[in-house]
Amino acid sequence: MFGDWGHGICLLLATLYFIFREKKLSSQKLGDITEMAFSGRYVIMMMAIFSIYTGLIYNEFFSVPLELFGQSAYGCRDQSCRDASTAGLVKVRATYPFGLDPKWHGSRSELPFLNSMKMKMSILIGVAQMNLGIIISYFNAKFFGDNINIWYQFVPQIIFLNSLFGYLSLLIIVKWCTGSQADLYHVMIYMFLSPTDDLDDNQLFFGQKFFQILLLLSALAAVxxxxxxxPFLLKKQHEEVCSIFLKCICCYNSFVKNIVNSIFPKCLVQRFQGQSYARLDSSDYPPEIEPHSVSHNHEEFEFSEVFVHQLIHTIEFVLGAVSNTASYLRLWALSLAHSELASVFYDKVLLLAWGYNSIVARSIGLIVFISATVGVLLVMETLSAFLHALRLHWVEFQNKFYVGDGYKFFPFSFASLGEDDE
Structure with a gap:
């Protein structure tokens, strides 16, 4: 979402200043915004490092493309080629080794190309992160020895997600590798509407139609x-626990009978303070505890409540598989917005001012460019990208495994450490 390695370097320098002077700054009283940025200096540092990485992929340095990893793979057809379109270019050397080819910037087909690339990258990242969340739920279930959740939650969830959107990710990678012109929207829509129809020009590999039918049946079976x-296995498990508990109570009851009868071997009737004591007989003991009373005293179990809860969980996962994948498209949208804003500030402010043969005009243009870059791109866009990334982690990622039970969360704090801990 923040793919510009020039902006990333500016952000990194600001956080390094906070980190290297943290002892001095921690003893001072800072403003509200500065205090918030200082508290999150290590998180912002990680954000800056990954902004530099994604900026190298997008090949943007304050929206300017650079040939850092070699020359562009494309050149003009002839010396008079001045058309700002990839239609006037031919491939003259090997593919650009890393990131986006600089010739795409400024061309008429730049925006459609970037739209397609960033949208597909967002889907790949989203499906990978959601799969990671489901895998973490497996380790949760394994840690607690919950085989029911492993076989009847983890396995169908991983099958359902990858039968649909894992397959879409596979199609994206195959299309990139083969250079196919297949319409992936058409493939995914008619996979549901007409799964037995021929794919024609949208076929990317041999046996694709049979494979799609198999994946569709797998997704339907997973629901x-x-x-x-x-719910039925939980009910059976609960009944078995109650049965064992009942047997333990019965054994304990029989044990107490034997002990008391051994202490009072004969029938004794004594009067003491108006009370009668006699040799205990089986009829003198409380009746056997009924199963329903055991279940009531041991643990409440409402099958209807469990079934409704599982129904809600299933519906939420099935619908969430679609909505969560679509939610990751915010990566594409915000990345495109950041790139276009940086391009507007560079082309319409800095270059426009630099076109005047006046130091005053150039100085004003430079000041406006720096102010817009810092205020809009380095502050507002950073906060926006951070909030959207936080939302993706909390909702789309953590709802696959996070439950909220167990121990209360206490955040780590350097201030709470003692000298021994340090």
Whole structure:
């Protein structure tokens, strides 16, 4: 979302200043915004490092493309080629080794190309992160020894997600590698509407139609797999626990009978303070505890409540697989917005002012460019990207495994450390 390695370097320098002077700054009283940035200096440093990385992929340095990794793979057809379009270019050397070819910048087909590339990258990143969240849920279930969640939650979830959007990610990679002109929208829509129709020009590999039908059936089978077995298995598991608990109480009751009868071997009737004591007989003991009373005293279990909860969880996951994947497209949208804003500030402010043969006009243009870059791109855009990334982690990623049970969360704090801990 913040793909410009020039902006990333500016952000990194600001956080390094906070880090190297943290002892002095921590003892001073800072403003609200400065205090917030100082507290999150290490998080912002990580953001800056990854902004530099994505900026190298997008090949943008304050929206200016640079030939850092070699020359562009494209050249003009002839010396008179001045058309700002990739239609006037031919490939004259090997593919640009890393990131975006600089010739795409400023061409008429730049925006459609970047739209397609960033949208597909967002889907790949989103599907990978959601798969990671489901895998973490497996380790949660394994840690607690919950085999029901492993076989009837983790397995159908991983099958459902990858049967649809994992397959879409595979199609994206195959299309990139083969250079196919297949329409992936058409492939995914008619995979549901007409799965048996011929793919014609949209076929990317051999046996694709059979593979799509198999994936569609797997996704449909995963829904009842998530919904029905778990509530019934939990009910059976609860009944077995109650049965064991009942047997333990009965054994304990019999043990107490034997002990008391061994202490009072004969029938004794004594009167003491108006009370009668006799040899205990089986009829004198409380009746056997009924299963329903055991379940009531041991643990409440409402099958209907468990089933409704599982139904809600299944519906939420099935619908969320679609909505969460679409939500990752914010990576594409905000990245495009950041790139276009940087391009506007560079072309319409700095270059426009530099076109005047006046020091005053150039100075004003430079001041406006720096102010807009710092205020809009380095402050507002950083906050926007951070909030959207936080939202993706909290909702789309953590809802796959996070439950919220267990121990209360206490955040790590350097101030709470003692001398021994240090």
């Amino acid at each position: 009842p797999w998530m919904l029905f077995p778990k």
